[in-house]
Amino acid sequence: MQDRSIQEKFMRIALEEAKRAFDEGEVPVGALIELDGAIVASAHNIRERDGDPTAHAEIVAIKEAAGILSKGDFSKCNLYVTLEPCLMCAGAALQARIKKVFFGARDPRAGACRSLYRVLEDKRLPWRCEVEGGILAADCKKILDNFFLMLRNRRRDGRAVEGGRLEID
């Protein structure tokens, strides 16, 4: 499937962003904005670094792309993100009027596109986004699992957790 291989190509790049987050002690989620096969912006979660609860990968990528796109027009842009967006980030995709959201792993705890809500497809809202999950889901989940395992091990060993405000339960 040509389409799937293209989607996986972009998700692999989002995964590279997630790895950067991991290396910086952030919950490893990466995202990018794609337009006509080109990457407009890519970003990772920098919530701890910036002490900014809105600095999820998707929001950072949308803000960066907004400064680049002509007239802030996201209507032909796709968002790739390694983890199912939360309410804030799904809401941001709607506000930006992004065409389609591709995500990797599901987030059963806070996911707003499939797991807890399906807000991107809510016909009552003024805008909608297409959505497709499960792109390289195993890889996207694995890096998160590894991160939280590392945190648990560090806590068990009594070592300080970088950033200090991450929660794992």
Added chain:
Amino acid sequence: MQDRSIQEKFMRIALEEAKRAFDEGEVPVGALIELDGAIVASAHNIRERDGDPTAHAEIVAIKEAAGILSKGDFSKCNLYVTLEPCLMCAGAALQARIKKVFFGARDPRAGACRSLYRVLEDKRLPWRCEVEGGILAADCKKILDNFFLMLRNRRRDGRAVEGGRLEID
């Protein structure tokens, strides 16, 4: 009612922010973050100015407060906003772990705290915010109605709409 008069005092300040948005040609919504009776940050919608779909009043105020609050701790902070938060902004309040959200007018089209969703009180989510609507609701609605009436009149008269990307239907 002492409590109500305090809430109205803060909402009046959020309304001042909404008026600044109006004067700048932005959809007039204002917000502030309050902690122990002091204003940590206040902001208005700057979406058109910045060409940034995430630059709603609430997000701008939360980001500003995050840089001020010790350890980014919003747990004793309240958010005041003149319009019922959308999914993105309600999601941001949850991410910030804000104590309570006070809003003015309802947003029947996109409100995520009462009108279309009640996400702040969703027990499935890892965090919740208290919520109370209807604070100076008539004043908060009036400034929005006036703004959209002005836009319609300008369009009817064939005059350019400042910013050029506002939608009114």
